[in-house]
Amino acid sequence: MKHNLKLYNSINKRLEPFRPIQADFVGIYLCGPTVYSSPHLGHTRGALTVDLLVRWFKYEGLKVRYVRNITDVGHLTNDADIDASGEDKLSKKANLEKLEPMEIAQKYYNEYDQAISKLGILKPDIEPLASGHIIEQIEMIKKIISEGMAYQKNGSVYFDIEAYNKKYNYGVLSGRKLEDMIAGAGEERRTLERQDEKKNSFDFALWKKADKSHIMQWPSPWGNGFPGWHLECSAMSKKYLGERFDIHFGGMDLLFPHHECEIAQCQAAHKQHPVNYWLHNNMITINGKKMARSLNNGILVNELYKGNNALLEKPFDPMVLRFFLLQAHYRSTIDFSNEALKAAEKGYDRLVKTYNLLIHETQSAENSVHKINFEEWEKNLFDAFAEDLNTPMVLALLFEAAKWINQIIIGKWQLNETDLERLKKIFILFFGELLGLQVKELEQIKNSKEKEIMGILIEIRKNAKEHKNYALADEIRTELEQEGIKLIDTKSGTSYEIS
């Protein structure tokens, strides 16, 4: 690695220099979506942040193995997720929609995949399904039982936190203490004793017995059932990244209990802490409030793209959403509002314009006349990215270049070929390759004859002016303006801008 990446490690609550376990290789795990409903804005942030990390590591020449799971076996976080009929969320949704659960999973996975891909997020290297790793989960439960840290009851298996805590420390990530949990659960503990299979209310299911009406179930040494949610991530990260790997990423809402339980499961089964760097992204709020189904203020990703949600004034391009997310550091909350999105749209458009001017409109001069400190600018960009992915700072530094390019376009500054190439190279590296922003318009123009036809119109206008046919020249300008196309006359000729 050429640059010193620092990452905020949630477990030590500090910025730490990143050192991979194996030189030139990095393993990353991200808790992916539960595919029983359409992806909402909250799904985008973790996937986007890992995308930035992956892009960085690849640029740095590391081989990356990035695993993002798909939760397709319900989402059993606690007993409250199983209703009276014994169904989990995914099975229930399947009954509602009268589909096979795997049809639900496939449908919403496809939606997620498409919505996320439009954001320019690269695919993970492995995208394992929880339902596809039942054997691995069963094997892991067997190990935990053999370590005396899980117990079987009526065909279900629970993780025994008290037993675990005698040897290890439950709460290393979240900072919660078992004593406090026991004290807090005191009343609940007595009430539950008669109705619950669990020894303690804070124990969690590794395997749940399924009755015959339960659609998703598999045979196991404890009878037919299905695995608990926490277990899949431990089993799949171990299978594809090993018993100890570099980076585990997830939303802050998953830190407790999900990631705490993952640690306990892995520690119990493999006798070591599974992860070197625990990374967590903060939440997206909406108009200052938490996004939640109960508040009815959730926005689906596709609704944002199409503008079909009462909370939205208009549709927004996926790249505007990407820019919006990049404007905040991943560990800060980010507040969604129409105004914030419209501001992001302006910012993104300005950067795209800068890109287009730089790539298509600038010309090198014999000698350089400018006030750009390339060394400093480049260093600042790398430092910002490497400082726990400080994307707002990277964007600010790219906007610096917007000013410079303006100076060049109006002819006040000039860059020789070496300088111009350097400016282009660094700008494209950060704008496109590392931040993953795309210039949508360019692609579209390329596929149509727009540019060629505009060239003819501009030529006709120029000739008209030369022959003092100002009526025709003005007509062309006016007609184009009515179509939202603005002509820009500069020293080097006429270009145009589409609003």
Added chain:
Amino acid sequence: MKHNLKLYNSINKRLEPFRPIQADFVGIYLCGPTVYSSPHLGHTRGALTVDLLVRWFKYEGLKVRYVRNITDVGHLTNDADIDASGEDKLSKKANLEKLEPMEIAQKYYNEYDQAISKLGILKPDIEPLASGHIIEQIEMIKKIISEGMAYQKNGSVYFDIEAYNKKYNYGVLSGRKLEDMIAGAGEERRTLERQDEKKNSFDFALWKKADKSHIMQWPSPWGNGFPGWHLECSAMSKKYLGERFDIHFGGMDLLFPHHECEIAQCQAAHKQHPVNYWLHNNMITINGKKMARSLNNGILVNELYKGNNALLEKPFDPMVLRFFLLQAHYRSTIDFSNEALKAAEKGYDRLVKTYNLLIHETQSAENSVHKINFEEWEKNLFDAFAEDLNTPMVLALLFEAAKWINQIIIGKWQLNETDLERLKKIFILFFGELLGLQVKELEQIKNSKEKEIMGILIEIRKNAKEHKNYALADEIRTELEQEGIKLIDTKSGTSYEIS
């Protein structure tokens, strides 16, 4: 169903009227790709044909459950696929590329998915992985063993064709007779006796023992190993479609032994034949020869799109490939050559032009003056599609419409509003909805300002002509022609065509 679909059932070797097991519901299984290399032309035909079937059933108002599996556990057709080191193809590729096998599978699955999606092929409802259904496969093996139709040897399990054939009939699909197979294998049988674990050379593996160096393996009642290839389709079709379902589709090269083995496995485990309609697509040849790795004449789908294969003179649009495949009946061989693809390109372009003229350039008249027999044309289209998906005939009938539309454009015929709407409706139904052809150009024009700018240019030219400024009018025509844009003056105004 409003129309009587007939399908050629390979098992009865005749066209049969299609009757679903459950009214208004149809279950379809297609043997999907083995994801250890990039998708080639041969991968497109089965997926495309099932796409046509699915589109038809949906149009007919049936609920479809379409399952297309992904083979990600190697492709163990026979012992020859396991080399001396005991590896299967997928593991071997993983070693070659130094990747985790699931990274290989994910990589090539992504490639397949993208290549196939570009062809306008709708996603299946469930796309199950073989590696994700090991438990289901183990359970099925247990059943077959308990029926006395499989035997264990040194940690592997083989299907016992002789035992099976005592109760059932091995060879119902392919027409092969066990007696002939025994006679044919006579010499081999004696030779193998000492070195093979199998009782008969034609027995096949349900489960193969894996030694420690084998990357992909799972625990089972017979020790660590991995399932045989034939088994996955039986286990997954049973899980998602039931013990007997409507349609099983696959390439003709899979009829024997793969589908024959599927039948034997299902019959042994579930005591019934699994499928009502066995459908098989024929092969794509290349310049008259079989496509094969050994002949080094395979063309990858993405090579075709990009034109980067020595056998290709130029790149071809995915829709041209779709059109090319639709030109032949799925049960005929189809020969690939540059000439055939270029002819398909012309045909596709002509149909797209017809579509564009019909949708954008025709205007209804007060009275109808034409020689179109709508009833007959519509009936012929539906009959052709329903006659075992006779797509060449459907295309021929759409080209009929090209002639009619020409008559309308040049003003010889005219259609009143009802007739014009009817023509549009039927054309769009077959061209877009049922054949799944897309009009790519249109989409691109929509996303640029090309049309608006052309409108201004055409207006300027019109005014120039009116003011007798023929120099300007001619200049516009000439300049546009240099960009490959041809102006077409008709009664109703000027349109344009991009070559």
